[in-house]
Amino acid sequence: MEKAFAIPISRRDFMKLAGLTAASSLLGIKDDAAKAEAASPTISTMDFDNAELPVLFDADVCVVGGGVAGTAAAVTAARKGAKVVLVERGISLGGLATLGCVFPCMATYCYDSDTPYITDLNKRMEKQGVPPLLGVDTDSYFGGGRGQYVPEYLSFVYDEMCEEAGVDILYNTSLVGAVTDGGKIVSCVVQTIEGLAKIQAKTFVDGTGDALLSRFAGIPVEKGSEKTGRNQPMSLRFEMGGIDMGKLYHQFIIKGVKERGPFDKLAEDTLRKKGRPFLQFWKWKQNEKFFQDGVARGELTEDDIVYIQAFTITGKPTVLSMNCPEMPALNFSATDTASYSRAVTFGRKMMHRLAGFFIKNVPGFEKAYISREASMVGVRESWRIRGKYYMTDKEYTDARHFHDAVARTAYPIDIHDVNLDLSKKLKKGEYYEIPYRALVTNEISNLLVVGRCASGSFAAQASFRIQPTCMSMGEAAGIAAAWGISHGIEANALRWEDIPAEERSYVSEG
Numbered sequence: 356m357e358k359a360f361a362i363p364i365s366r367r368d369f370m371k372l373a374g375l376t377a378a379s380s381l382l383g384i385k386d387d388a389a390k391a392e393a394a395s396p397t398i399s400t401m402d403f404d405n406a407e408l409p410v411l412f413d414a415d416v417c418v419v420g421g422g423v424a425g426t427a428a429a430v431t432a433a434r435k436g437a438k439v440v441l442v443e444r445g446i447s448l449g450g451l452a453t454l455g456c457v458f459p460c461m462a463t464y465c466y467d468s469d470t471p472y473i474t475d476l477n478k479r480m481e482k483q484g485v486p487p488l489l490g491v492d493t494d495s496y497f498g499g500g501r502g503q504y505v506p507e508y509l510s511f512v513y514d515e516m517c518e519e520a521g522v523d524i525l526y527n528t529s530l531v532g533a534v535t536d537g538g539k540i541v542s543c544v545v546q547t548i549e550g551l552a553k554i555q556a557k558t559f560v561d562g563t564g565d566a567l568l569s570r571f572a573g574i575p576v577e578k579g580s581e582k583t584g585r586n587q588p589m590s591l592r593f594e595m596g597g598i599d600m601g602k603l604y605h606q607f608i609i610k611g612v613k614e615r616g617p618f619d620k621l622a623e624d625t626l627r628k629k630g631r632p633f634l635q636f637w638k639w640k641q642n643e644k645f646f647q648d649g650v651a652r653g654e655l656t657e658d659d660i661v662y663i664q665a666f667t668i669t670g671k672p673t674v675l676s677m678n679c680p681e682m683p684a685l686n687f688s689a690t691d692t693a694s695y696s697r698a699v700t701f702g703r704k705m706m707h708r709l710a711g712f713f714i715k716n717v718p719g720f721e722k723a724y725i726s727r728e729a730s731m732v733g734v735r736e737s738w739r740i741r742g743k744y745y746m747t748d749k750e751y752t753d754a755r756h757f758h759d760a761v762a763r764t765a766y767p768i769d770i771h772d773v774n775l776d777l778s779k780k781l782k783k784g785e786y787y788e789i790p791y792r793a794l795v796t797n798e799i800s801n802l803l804v805v806g807r808c809a810s811g812s813f814a815a816q817a818s819f820r821i822q823p824t825c826m827s828m829g830e831a832a833g834i835a836a837a838w839g840i841s842h843g844i845e846a847n848a849l850r851w852e853d854i855p856a857e858e859r860s861y862v863s864e865g
């Protein structure tokens with residue numbers, strides 16, 4: 356476990372860190388992930404306590420990070436009557452779901468997991484012509500989630516929701532520090548287009564995905580696998596347009612199923628049941644040779660073919676959303692600045708090799724092109740807080756329920772790098788719950804932490820990181836923040852179960 360302190364980094368500490376980096380090279384630690392682990396045990400920050408900066412906002416709730424989790428928190432808190440400001444470094448809300456081109460929203464594999472905010476969002480997306488994903492694989496078990504959050508519509512709908520609820524969004528504004536006093540965050544410091552400024556609030560929500568506000572506030576954090584120290588691999592997602600989907604479907608996917616055996620379950624389901632035309636096109640055991648041949652011809656590398664997956668997108672009839680390339684976790688770290696940046700350049704090369712390979716070899720891709728590249732790196736996991744409750748893989752394997760639960764899910768522990776013994780799978784009807792206490796900390800009373808950086812182990816996060824669960828966490832944080840302020844109770848002293856059931860987004864059935 357590492358601890359992050361919100362103190363100005365001294366020259367001595369800086370030299371210590373520099374020494375560690377040098378030592379790791381002397382010791383011959385080659386991979387960036389290992390170096391990152393050794394080199395960044397603390398966060399460096401300026402001392403903003405007495406800095407005379409303009410106060411840009413004085414709000415009830417300040418949410419930092421407008422990903423699916425942070426946006427849910429901001430909209431919900433505002434709907435509950437709080438004055439909310441939402442700080443986002445990009446110029447659209449949605450984080451990975453929009454800037455990162457992550458599509459589709461995964462199913463939770465359990466029924467009744469959609470909290471009211473998700474139901475409302477799905478209705479709004481439906482109005483845009485993108486209904487939730489229904490009719491696919493109806494015999495098997497999908498459950499909640501399944502929103503088809505097409506990035507361009509999602510950012511539009513999020514703006515609409517914030518405007519209606521009265522959330523003040525600060526785009527192109529980055530968190531750079533925090534001022535704490537007596538176990539509370541007093542203000543956060545942001546870089547705006549005008550320069551540095553402070554935002555004061557009664558309660559803060561960390562939706563940065565990287566626990567950045569928490570680290571500035573001195574909350575203990577962890578990163579990567581407890582076994583290897585490595586983060587989950589990053590991806591640089593993209594979309595390809597100009598695809599002849601009929602040709603791809605009949606001449607590659609279905610032909611492949613007939614010739615090589617069932618390698619694509621959804622393709623088969625679509626074929627048999629005439630469900631909604633939703634396709635997955637990916638590398639699987641049975642079509643491995645097709646991609647290996649590409650490596651043998653020098654068109655692809657072994658790294659390129661570790662993970663290949665693509666999805667059709669409702670409303671974009673010639674486009675596939677590529678859940679690749681995936682940059683090797685062994686070589687690149689999501690928690691080391693230089694390594695993270697090298698991963699982008701490496702990933703972009705992979706992307707162009709993959710696109711070229713598809714165009715040359717896959718029927719239907721003849722006139723295809725890269726139509727969109729993610730403007731945010733696909734970070735599955737970076738820093739996670741150690742909050743009042745710490746989730747582990749046991750929550751999933753034991754299907755644990757909690758009196759203060761804010762969400763339920765049965766989404767499996769989905770790790771792309773390390774092989775853990777995850778043989779135990781929840782049965783149909785089983786699910787686990789996320790306790791409110793995993794969103795609050797012991798150290799800072801007026802802080803809530805939502806989304807992929809909430810409190811849990813590497814394995815736990817690999818399940819709770821999917822979009823519907825992140826949204827439900829954000830929604831609960833918004834309710835708790837507004838309710839806590841109006842009842843004079845700090846976020847980390849508040850008991851979720853004390854909020855009247857009709858005001859809660861989720862009530863555990865026990």
Ligand SMILES: Cc1cc2nc3c(=O)[nH]c(=O)nc-3n(C[C@H](O)[C@H](O)[C@H](O)COP(=O)(O)OP(=O)(O)OC[C@H]3O[C@@H](n4cnc5c(N)ncnc54)[C@H](O)[C@@H]3O)c2cc1C
Pocket residue numbers: 419420421422423424425442443444445448449450451452457458459460461462528529530531562563564565567589590592678732733734735805806807808820821822823825
């Ligand atoms: C490659 C990949 C594929 C995935 N596939 C799926 C999938 O198919 N379905 C699914 O449901 N989930 C999937 N996931 C997981 C899921 O998309 C994410 O875990 C989830 O969206 C995280 O939401 P979040 O709000 O916690 O964080 P993020 O989406 O990371 O949002 C964080 C936000 O904070 C902002 N921010 C960060 N730092 C600052 C700062 N200093 N100042 C201001 N703003 C800041 C960012 O710009 C961003 O908007 C995938 C993830 C990846 C990486």
